[in-house]
Amino acid sequence: MDPEKKSVAKAEAHIARTHYQTIASSGKHAIIIDEPEDLNGGDTGMNPFELLLSSLGSCTVITLRMYIERKMWIVDEIHIELEAFAVPNGYLVESKVTFTGNLTAEQTERLLQITEACPIHKLLSGNVIIKTKVNNA
Template sequence: MSNQEDKKPIAQGRASIARAHYQTVATSGNHAIVADEPADLGGTDTGMTPFGLLLSSLGTCTAITLRMYIDRKMWIVDEINIDLEIFAVPDGHCIEIAISFKGDLTAEQTERLLDIADKCPVHKLLAGNVKMESRLA
């Protein structure tokens, strides 16, 4: 893979699971959330599934990116909603993203925001070339 000097840290996280099926505590910085599987898959349904967390990460990054742009442009937008769904398709997976705004936007502004949405860092990471390295700690 890449040289250690070439790596620039962006974020750190940890996932810890004990004996509860399949309740996992995910932490990053000073924050924690619970992930799990639904009861019909043997979990305790106490948190989002891993795929739900992935979609939430993409959705929140998209919303934050759009809010930053909207605020910089001083456009009047009271609310941004991002609805996401992941599908299994023959050649992998497909994520559908539906974006809606509550505010005073022209059609041109809305089209620009759709372009901006695809520029969120998590979107670019998921759509790009991602390498993963698993090792024993």
């Protein structure tokens, strides 16, 4: 193994003949990913874009919750809405975060900065290299 590489996660995806239903798994967890009916899927799960946005959203609110707990601020709920758009140079992701609790304007501004500390945010906005090989069965 390359000493420069540090594994942070492993996952697998499997598709058989059911139009485009895919089982994604990591460790002891599994979810169904599918395409909507208008793309000839069965609509039995989130599509890949929705799954990606859900990963970013969940990572963001978890990161925020960890920070809020360390600071001992009073926040009952954190809600995030995300939407991806195709734009001429690629994609744009817009998110809106809502806090339910007692926060000052300064605390809210700090939490906005913390949203960019989420590891998935860093992965998506950083330098990503994807290498694919064929694994002969």
